[in-house]
Amino acid sequence: MKTVSYYPGCTLRNKAKNLDFYARACAEKLGFSLCEPETWQCCGGAFTASEDEIATKLSAVRALKAARDAGQPLVTVCSACHNVIKRTNEAMKNASFADKVNAYMAQDDDFKTEYHGETRVYHYLEYLRDVVGFDRVKEAVVHPLSDRKLAAYYGCLLLRPGKVMAFDDPENPVIIEDFLRALGAEPVVYAMRNECCGGHLCLEDAEATKKRSNAVSDSAKNHGASAIVTACPLCRYNLIKNGSELPVIYFTELLAEALGVKEARNG
Amino acid sequence: MADEKRLQEQILRISGVNPRKCMKCGKCSATCPSYDEMEYHPHEFVAMVEAGEIEPLLRSESVFKCLSCMACVERCPRGVEPGKLVEAFRLAVVRTKDSERLKPDDLPALADDELPQQAVVTAFRKYLK
Ligand code: SF4
């Protein structure tokens, strides 16, 4: 069985345990296993898009470097971790930025060799598409999600900035729809699938966040979806908290259902 | 005025944005999900920075209404990246002494049982230094 480095992030250890549990169980079923580098730390939740921020990017570099040293790609599940880690990795390919970070990190006991963005970072969905293959996922399905009309919700973090994330076409993505088809479900394409849920603004301006979240869940509902599918704990929180009439489900939970591994989890 | 010049240079340096690439099409503001919440909109950040009008932006609530959703960055036909400019203002504000938007002590009252940790750590990034 192939082993890959796995970055769960802080939220998957707490409020989003299902997202994590099913990611692991499904990986085993699909023939790869997720191994956490001992040195991973919280990614910080948000990538700061400024040229002069260094300290806030260090924690992501530690996990990236650990994966490189293990000779493995780094797989993430949470949309926010994935965004931060991919953007940090890209920043580390810039020599003048990397020099500053490496000089700082040299103070760590275990930081022997410099890091320059060598690790290949995958979102779990990308790993399924590019390495495992959605056709193999489809073959492994034992409970097809037939007659389920599901709305893939990308939000912003999986897709943007498109050049760095390289996850899919940022304006017309298909990866989650293709994933849902592999599970036997019918994807619903709707206008707001790649617009923001309001994100962290929920702590600063709850009313504004409500408007954003309702625009997304209403759009999915009006296009006939029966549920919304996400990879992001904060999207899920905002949509539910602001009264989404549709259930909001993690993609790993759906995968577990289709692969017949959901029974393994009690409560 | 000399001060505004220095602030303008600081914002340009933090953001790495070149506002002179802007062709004033307004697409960034048209796509901005926080448009209604903002006093100054993404295209105005770009135009005002180019004109050296920095103080009004530094004092505006608008810097805290940006979601960092990068829609404006993705959709600008000229690659101006207005969202990075807004982020630079937010950093310039929270880096100033006693200008944090949120204090760590404020958080428990804002959080409910379901709030993901992700939101809390992001708030620390966005609103505190
Ligand atoms: S979208 Fe780009 S070119 Fe158009 S107004 Fe905004 S910054 Fe200027």
Ligand code: SF4
């Ligand atoms: S990054 Fe900020 S300014 Fe740009 S579209 Fe999103 S919310 Fe608006």
